[in-house]
Amino acid sequence: xxxxxxxxxxxxxxxxxxxxxxxxxxxxxxxxxxxxxxxxxxxxxxxxxxxxxxxxxxxxxxxxxxxxxxxxxxxxxxxxxxxxxxxxxxxxxxxxxxxxxxxxxxxxxxxxxxxxxxxxxxxxxxxxxxxxxxxxxxxxxxxxxxxxxxxxxxxxxxxxxxxxxxxxxxxxxxxxxxxx
Numbered sequence: 001x002x003x004x005x006x007x008x009x010x011x012x013x014x015x016x017x018x019x020x021x022x023x024x025x026x027x028x029x030x031x032x033x034x035x036x037x038x039x040x041x042x043x044x045x046x047x048x049x050x051x052x053x054x055x056x057x058x059x060x061x062x063x064x065x066x067x068x069x070x071x072x073x074x075x076x077x078x079x080x081x082x083x084x085x086x087x088x089x090x091x092x093x094x095x096x097x098x099x100x101x102x103x104x105x106x107x108x109x110x111x112x113x114x115x116x117x118x119x120x121x122x123x124x125x126x127x128x129x130x131x132x133x134x135x136x137x138x139x140x141x142x143x144x145x146x147x148x149x150x151x152x153x154x155x156x157x158x159x160x161x162x163x164x165x166x167x168x169x170x171x172x173x174x175x176x177x178x179x180x
Contacts, residue, residue: 058160082155084163089134092134094134095127096120096122096133096134096136097135098137099137101136101138101152103122103123104135105120106121106149107119107173108172115131118142118150120170129145130142130145131145135152135170136154138154138155139154139155148171150169152167152168152169152170153165153166153167154166
């Protein structure tokens with residue numbers, strides 16, 4: 001056992017020779033200007049609660065804000081100045097009022113007794129319209145007909161139940177270049 005201990009001490013003494021002194025000196029020279037630089041953490045501000053007051057805001061989940069109170073008669077003061085006449089629409093019972101404007105096509109222009117008329121196609125049916133007729137789902141009334149377009153005044157309802165006007169057009173659809 002003494003021999004093993006003596007051999008271990010000799011090996012340990014051999015590792016501590018002066019051969020590594022130049023390595024130690026190089027480490028000291030190259031690390032003398034190095035300093036750890038960790039930036040300071042930002043100051044933590046105290047929590048300030050923000051009041052959440054929703055009593056005066058509209059509830060987006062109430063169905064009466066999405067749909068009018070009654071389809072035919074809304075309460076006075078609601079609906080705005082452009083509220084449409086639902087009963088007149090039912091009485092007209094026009095085919096062109098049962099389709100969205102995007103599915104209607106202007107396919108022709110007519111001038112009958114100096115009155116402009118447009119030929120409107122929906123699915124496989126063709127109907128003639130004149131100024132004052134209604135087309136589309138949004139109470140679109142024809143205001144002007146030219147050889148290239150039909151201009152409309154539509155009534156649309158926003159999420160608050162108010163009605164407003166917007167202008168739309170149907171343009172003449174050319175069939176040139178298409179094979180039928």
